[in-house]
Each structure stands twice: as C-alpha cells, then as structure tokens.
Amino acid sequence: MTAARTRRPFPIRRCVGVVIIPLLCWAVMALACRLAGIRLFSGLSTWQLWLRGLTYVLLLSFGVSINMHTGRFDFSAGAVMLFGGVVGAMLAYGRGWGPWAMLVISLVVGAAAGCVTGVLYVLLRLPPMIIGLGMTLLLEGVVAILTDGCKPVGFGTNADYYRFSVNMPAMLVIGGLALLVMTVLFHYTRFGYDYRALQTGQRIAVNAGVDERTNAVICYTVAGAMLGAAGALSICGTNGVTPTINFSTIASMFACFLPLFFSGFIGKYVNKQAAILLGCVGYEFIQIGFGQLSFSIASFTADVYKVIEAVILVAFLIYLNNEGFIQDIVTFRRFRKRTT
C-alpha cells in the first residue's frame, strides 16, 4: 500500500466524501419528484416509512456485512431473518408480550441460529456458501414445521406491531443501539481488532495468535442477532408474513447490496459502521422516491424501479472498480502529466 493511499484526505474533502452519496440520492429523488409535481416527503407518514425502512435495511446491512467483508458469503441471511421474525411473532403475539418482546426474541433466536451456522462452519470446514445454503433449507424447513406447513403468521386485529414499525423514536433507538453495538464491537474490542486483522491478512493474523474459529463463530452470532432483529421489523412492517421455502428467502438479503456498495465508497472517509448507516440513508431516499414517483407516474412501475436500482448498483460497481482511472479522466491528470 502506498503512502499516498494511506494518507487521510483533507477535512473538507473528507466531509464531502461522507455526505455526498446520501446528499446526491436525496437531491436526485427530490428533483425527480418535483419534476413529477409531487414532494419527496409529503408528510409525517413518509418520514415514518423512511425511518422504518432505514432501520430495517441498516440491521440487514450490518448482519450481511459482518461475514461478507471477511469473504464468507452467507446465503442463510434471509432464512435467519425469517426464522427469527416468525418465532418472535408467534411467541410475542401468542402470549401478548408486544412488539418490543418480539424484537428481543427475534434477536436472540437469530443469534442462536447464526451461532449454529458458525459452529457448523468451523466444525465441518465446508465453504461458507455450502453451509449457508444448507442452513437456508434447514431453517426454512423448521419455519414450515413451526407454522404448520407455511401458514400465514400475523397479528390478527392487533395493530400494535405495525404501529411499532412506524414509531419514529423506537426506530431511532433500535438503529442507534445497533450502530453503537457494531461500532464498539468492531472498533474498540479485541474481537474487533482480530476481525480486522483476519480481514486484511488471515495467515499472518493466525500466525500472530488470532483464534480465527472463535472469531468466525462470534461473527455469525452477531450477524444472526442483527438479521433476527431485521426479520422482526420486516414482519411488523407488513403486518404479518406467509413463510416460503425452497431457497425463496435468499432474495431478501439483496436489498442491502446497494447500501453496502455505497458504504464501500463512504468508508474511505469514515469508519465502516457509520459508512453503512450513510449508505442506508441514501438508499432509503431512493426507495421513498421510487414509491412517490410510482404513485404519480403510472409508467414508473415496480419493475421499472427495480431495473433502475440494478442500473445504479452496476454503475456504482463500475465506478468503484475504475475509480482511479475515472478520477484521472475527470481531473485531466494524465493529460496534465503528459504536458508537464
């Protein structure tokens, strides 16, 4: 790594780098909505939905990023979400414990499921993808048994669970706690230090005495906890869920890809967890904007905005992979070098 790469950017450049993506997402969507004759945020309900979506996708992104950033792509993320959410919903609603209890139960159940995945990964020494796919089928099967053959899980006429998902203080607390836990755990503890050591050079880290197995199990457990909590919010937000099987849960994790790639850029200027938060902020502006535009413009259908989202993702990946080259072109650096 060169000295130039490790040098911290100037404060102004750093500030711009931190806010540019969320700001750009907001500006583009606000402009698009204005051109369509509507407002991006049309009232309190839009802010509620934005914050709910932000909290959900933040938990999901945290959960997926933990293993993804160490080269373990865990396909069971969606199944853990479903499993945690369904168990939480069944217990909390069945016993009248309420949405906070549901969140805690889902978190614990998700952590337990993640821990099992981690232990299997360590014991069986199979590629993470295989373990993830196996756990996906296993967890989906368990959910099918719990729900008596994938019967819908809901809250009847009890609207407390949906209200919880649009309760702004509650969402702020959950999002804030998740950010705090992730920041402390991955940036201010021995575990976090080991995690980053393993991330950048596994062989050297292991030779230096880092216990990679324990680290992997803890990673899966923490990821499971985040995903379980995300599952609870997801079920509250749709006021119930109809479980599905045959790998159908895998797709639910893809919602966090765009924010995670956004965070890859923002992460150059701020710590990883804050970068993920800012990536999610930008992503949710896009989501709310799509909803508003879709309401106003009939041709802007669900399919169209899925395609646009995919195009943004691909364009951003192209940019990240050719960042130096693109900067050279934009700043005429090569031309200037040649002329001098």
Next chain:
Amino acid sequence: MKRIFILLLAAALCLPLLSCSTGDRTTVRIGVLREDDTSGEAKAWERYLKTVGEELGFSVDFTTTDSSSAEVSAINTYASKGYQAILLFSDDDLIASVTAAAAKKMYVTYPTGQPTDEQYARLKDNPYYLGSVAPSPDTEFRAGYDMAKFFVEGKQQRNFTLFGGAALYGSDMHVRRLAGMLAYLCEDPTTDYDGVKDRESLVVKLSGRGVDPAKFHSGTYRVVGYMDGFSFDDAFTTKLTASLEGGGTCILTVGAGDVVTKIAYGIEKSNARVESFLSGGVDAITADYADCFDLGYAYDCGKYASAMAPGLILTLAALRDHRITNADGSAPRIDMSYWVADNKQLLESMLYYDNPDSGYCYDGAVIDRYAGGTLAELVTLCGADYTEARSIRDAVHEDADASGEGSGT
C-alpha cells in the same frame, strides 16, 4: 452357523423389497407438477388430493418445478416409477410437458389453467391429453366486474385504489379481472378509461401496462392509486399510504388481497389521515382470507379446495377407460366457476363444508359418480357456485344412500 447367518442376512435384505410390494396397495399413481407449493391455495389442494386419494384408492405425489426442462425431467421420473397420470399445475411449456408425458403413455390433465387457442389446437387430439379445467376469460372478467359492482352498489364506494398484481407482465387472468372492474365503473355515463368503455378495448389498454389513474375520467368515481407487482417493499407501502391518504379507501385487488389488506390495516391504524378502508379480491377461499374479514376485507372470490375435483374426474375417467371428451373426441376445455363470499360467516361456512375434517364438498363419492358420467354433467359441476355445489354433493350422497352404496372404488 455361517449358512444360517447368510440366510438371515439375505432375509433381512429381502424384507424391504417385500414391504415395497405388499405396502403399495394402490394401483393408480398420479404425479402432480406445480410451481407454487407454499400458498394457502396450493396447500389446500395438496390436502384435498391426498385425502380424496386415500378415499378412492390412488396415490398422489408432488414435485415442485420452476422451468420447462424441470417439468419434462419430473415427468420422465414419474414415468420411470410407473405413474399412470400427471396433473399439471405448472405450465412453463404446456406443449413440451404433454408431449413428454404422451411419449411415456401417461395421461395429462391441466386442472388449473387453460391452454391458449394455439396450444389447444396442437393438443386437443392428443390421446393422452385429457383436457383443462379453469376459469375462462369470461369468468375472470365477471369476477372483477361483480366485485366492483358489490362495492359500488352494496357498500356505496366511489374512490378506489386498484392492485393489478401481474397485469403489468401481461397475465391474462389479472388483466381480465382488472378490465372487469373498470368495465363496471365505465357503465356510468360520465366514466371512461383512456377514451374507451367496452370490455375488449379495456383488455387491450390494460394488458402489459396496468392502470394509469390519470387516464381514468369520471364524474362519479375516482381511481386514486394503482399498484402492481408482488414485492411488498417500502416503495409499495409508500405508494399505498399515499393512495389511502388521497382518499382511495376502497382497495380492489386481483390477487394477494390478504397481504395488501394487512398492510392497509396497519396504515389505517397508525395514520390519522386514513379513517377506514374496505378491500376485496379475487384469489382463493382460504382460512387466511376469513381472518382478513376482521381487518377490512369485505369480499372474497376464488378457487376452493374441491376445485381440484374436475381435473381428477377427467383423469380417473380415462384411467377407467371412460374418457370424457367433446362430441368429436377431442379433449375438453371446461370453464370453472369461483365461489364468492361477501361476509365472514359465509366464507367460514364454505371452509366448513370443504375441508378434510368435516368432509369435502366434492368428496370421493362425487368424484366417483362424475367419473362415470358425461361431459355435460361435468360442465354443470364445474359451473356450480357454492349453493349449487352443495346441492350436487347432497344429491350424490342421497343417491348413494338410496342405493345402499358407499363411496370408494
């Protein structure tokens, strides 16, 4: 000693084989290919086929497929295991599946859909293709029309949010239902959609495009919002919230009405700008929809568990060498009616009279009776609404009681 040990070992090895031959008492084996194995409708049909199979002495096995090649592969597997017939719920490539089954001399029935005219022309004279049973385009149109009429005349609704499901992808079933809704609204003299009012023009306007609320002109009604697709994400909730806040508090759906209703219920209970809402849909007669009546769902139209009976009747009739065909010997395309519930009690009554515990409406006795009957009788059975279906069941059972016969083969 060694000889005794070898004999015991041989006997132990032979036991599973013996159990295979003695345990398999059923003579007829039917394979089911399906794409959806999780919806309430799919599970109700699975339970129905298994229950009736036990009653009539045939076995059914299910394979979930997601492509034409998977369908053909599953058909070949069923053939290699000696299955005699296929119920084809999945239809990635109907022609390829029927051709594959016919090559193995297996009967194929298409019990949940209708082939296109072109497909039908190619299939109707295939001796192994037994026909199709599903709501016709007319029935789909009527389902949407009747639902809109119910909410306008019965519930005095004027402001609508429409959910078009897969109309955007050109799903004919969803397009027809949507066209039915708009056609009813367009009967009002001040109302038109993009300058047209009649059924066929509406179908053309909606196919692959869905509804544009801006093109709906009326002095009587309002279409406040329209949504489609099946990803119920933040964008969907944002849109539904905007539509409900805009006054579109009567939600008409062409499918997935349970999911839409649950989300709408949450919005209503957490949003001061939405006082109440009503919803209705064309989908299925299931327990989940009965629960939705407590949330605001007021009209359910759909297929029911016993809707599998006509497909079974066609299959069993052919297996008993009494193939039911059109007058010219070709495979029939039979229209199937929906059941309609406009209150929870009625829906619960439908569920009570059509479930494995208290007995299916079209149980083994009904299937047995109609498998030996004519095409005209089968068409009558398929066209029956809930009341007529119960009458059919009662009549069959009265006849059986009178002649002292039980059901079963």
